[in-house]
Amino acid sequence: MPQAPIVEIQDVSFGYDAARPVLRDINLSIARGAVVGIMGQSGCGKTTLLRIIMGAYLPSRGTARVLGRATAELDGAGLYDMRRRMGMLFQFGALFTDLSVYENVAFPLREHAALPDDLMHDLVMLKLQAVGLRGAAHLMPTELSGGMARRVALARSIALDPQLILYDEPFTGLDPISFGVIVRLIRSLNDSLGATSLIVTHDVQEALGVVDYVYFMAAGRVIAQGTPDEIRSSPEPFVNQFVNGKPDGPVPFHYPAPAYAADLEVAVA
Amino acid sequence: MNRSMIDLWVGVFVAVGFAALLFLALKVGNLATFSTDQSYQVHAKFANIGGLKVRGPVKSAGVVVGRVADIRFDNESYEAIVSMTLNVNYQFPRDTTAKILTSGILGEQYVGLEAGGDGVMLKHGDRVRLTQSAVVLENLISQFLFNKAAEGKEPAK
Amino acid sequence: MTQIAALRGRLERLGATVTSQVWRLGYASRFLAYLVLHSGTALRRFRLTIAEIYFAGVLSLVIILVSGLFVGMVLALQGYETLQRFGASESLGVLVALSLVRELGPVVAGLLFASRAGSAITAEIGLMKATEQISAMEMMAVDPIARVVAPRFWGGVISMPLLAALFSAAGIFGGYLVGVQLIGVDAGAFWSQMQAAVDLRNDIMNGVIKSVVFGVAVTWISVFEGYDAVPTAEGVSRATTRTVVTSSLAILALDFVLTALMFTGGNS
Numbered sequence: 001m002p003q004a005p006i007v008e009i010q011d012v013s014f015g016y017d018a019a020r021p022v023l024r025d026i027n028l029s030i031a032r033g034a035v036v037g038i039m040g041q042s043g044c045g046k047t048t049l050l051r052i053i054m055g056a057y058l059p060s061r062g063t064a065r066v067l068g069r070a071t072a073e074l075d076g077a078g079l080y081d082m083r084r085r086m087g088m089l090f091q092f093g094a095l096f097t098d099l100s101v102y103e104n105v106a107f108p109l110r111e112h113a114a115l116p117d118d119l120m121h122d123l124v125m126l127k128l129q130a131v132g133l134r135g136a137a138h139l140m141p142t143e144l145s146g147g148m149a150r151r152v153a154l155a156r157s158i159a160l161d162p163q164l165i166l167y168d169e170p171f172t173g174l175d176p177i178s179f180g181v182i183v184r185l186i187r188s189l190n191d192s193l194g195a196t197s198l199i200v201t202h203d204v205q206e207a208l209g210v211v212d213y214v215y216f217m218a219a220g221r222v223i224a225q226g227t228p229d230e231i232r233s234s235p236e237p238f239v240n241q242f243v244n245g246k247p248d249g250p251v252p253f254h255y256p257a258p259a260y261a262a263d264l265e266v267a268v269a
Numbered sequence: 270m271n272r273s274m275i276d277l278w279v280g281v282f283v284a285v286g287f288a289a290l291l292f293l294a295l296k297v298g299n300l301a302t303f304s305t306d307q308s309y310q311v312h313a314k315f316a317n318i319g320g321l322k323v324r325g326p327v328k329s330a331g332v333v334v335g336r337v338a339d340i341r342f343d344n345e346s347y348e349a350i351v352s353m354t355l356n357v358n359y360q361f362p363r364d365t366t367a368k369i370l371t372s373g374i375l376g377e378q379y380v381g382l383e384a385g386g387d388g389v390m391l392k393h394g395d396r397v398r399l400t401q402s403a404v405v406l407e408n409l410i411s412q413f414l415f416n417k418a419a420e421g422k423e424p425a426k
Numbered sequence: 427m428t429q430i431a432a433l434r435g436r437l438e439r440l441g442a443t444v445t446s447q448v449w450r451l452g453y454a455s456r457f458l459a460y461l462v463l464h465s466g467t468a469l470r471r472f473r474l475t476i477a478e479i480y481f482a483g484v485l486s487l488v489i490i491l492v493s494g495l496f497v498g499m500v501l502a503l504q505g506y507e508t509l510q511r512f513g514a515s516e517s518l519g520v521l522v523a524l525s526l527v528r529e530l531g532p533v534v535a536g537l538l539f540a541s542r543a544g545s546a547i548t549a550e551i552g553l554m555k556a557t558e559q560i561s562a563m564e565m566m567a568v569d570p571i572a573r574v575v576a577p578r579f580w581g582g583v584i585s586m587p588l589l590a591a592l593f594s595a596a597g598i599f600g601g602y603l604v605g606v607q608l609i610g611v612d613a614g615a616f617w618s619q620m621q622a623a624v625d626l627r628n629d630i631m632n633g634v635i636k637s638v639v640f641g642v643a644v645t646w647i648s649v650f651e652g653y654d655a656v657p658t659a660e661g662v663s664r665a666t667t668r669t670v671v672t673s674s675l676a677i678l679a680l681d682f683v684l685t686a687l688m689f690t691g692g693n694s
Contacts, residue, residue, distance in 0.1 A: 079567075083566065092558070094557055096559055096562075097557070275476065278484045282588065289588070289595035294626055
């Protein structure tokens, strides 16, 4: 019997004000245990969609069901309950700069579980070991490199063993080695925790290598979806341009401007 | 800066802050005088209280024996009623005079009590019958001018 | 015709600015109410508040004490010049003490607190917002207002009256140094006249009340501006500037109102 999807977005539209919709008629379904990617150009609305899944915004139309409940129906307590079962990795880690690596990972444990110190210590060490940074527990966030900071943030986001892990642009600005580390961790953590992962990114090639399914967005709509292979060979021109990194196509090279000849100072003979 | 150092410094800060408040209260202000002793109230009527203020001192022989508690206007006798809180350790006879005096030449005004000779003492709620109002500068000046004018006329007679 | 249109445009913008400021005040008031109602964490986990008392209060000690000392010394110097002309140089203690306890203590300490601690609080909260630490906390189902903002608010409110008292005490000591030790006013007269003139309830208590009111105002403005800052570097810098300017204006305006209420009127 198929399990209910962890995330189900039905006909969702959203706009910060009524005149300019950011998302239009989005339909999305993420099955348990899957690693799903949401890709598209900057500004296509994928981060906004992530915020809706997080419950930070409510859809203007349609329903967003996360972990079995519609976000619009949640009260404050319900929202916090939902978020305790989710983990989110922010773009640059968003570590608490006044706390050490250990304290950062221990933060959700301290806030939500009244654990004795020795048990908490072991749990924190477990999470740090999973991301390979157990030896860095005493360092402060300012002493970490970008890749290490992101790994610590990842350890923090899985501290409470979430059922759903959200990644907001996890690959931005990483060197190839850190890149490989994060890619490996996304898959291994998802499988070992039995969780579901949702990655919002525009790093196409790398993401296609790790996800099970892809949703492609442009201008607030889902214009293509499928397995990585289907996406790579998609006939959709925008997807084609995006996946192959072509400079010109449905997204034009030139920003809209008046006629070139008219703009030149020296008259063309 | 670990936790125990922070706690220590905060403790020092709060302690020093309270010490400053205590210093202000005791050494700078007048907490040391008067607030905890027992007291009793008497009143007096004056034709003019001048610049007397509530909480001004009540002195006898130059020593502070009480404070002005309240100043009201009697709409029937058109006089000022001054209520005074006196230290219970100081008893005054019923025929005590209350005068409104000025400390120095231009200083603040206070109530001066001059004890009489009656054997019976003032009780809580009693009225001091003998009073002398404040010296009002304008009246003094007009009196002086009037006297001067009178003097001027006499030799001419 | 275009002049009228331009004038109307300017009036509309003025009206919009005024209404937006009024709206912002309402928003800030709701923020304060929420903050106070959700102060449970700040009180139960008092460690957090203690850390904030350290950052707002202890780290402001040096500037407060040094400034207080100098203000007191200047008061004594200036005051002596004028009082001496009326033969009232023995009242120097009264002058220094009353000026400090009633006005300069709460006000100057408040202004210094706003520029040192207030701007630091705004910058801290604003930067946490800009680096998504606030969002991260929300995602971890921790209320950032209860966890981050409330301890800073109570830390500031607790520190401010203590700092004002320390300022006044340092100032009186500075006045004593200059007046008695340097100039030669009689020490006995200095202290005894001061004790006679400074009333516990009227002067000192009112000064403490003022410093509490200023503390609430400054800290409220600081945490609000930080929390409401635009999450960019420029946004945070503008928020810190706004904190210092608004706090200073608020202190001076409240000082006027409080002084009018406390120190004037009637036979008292």
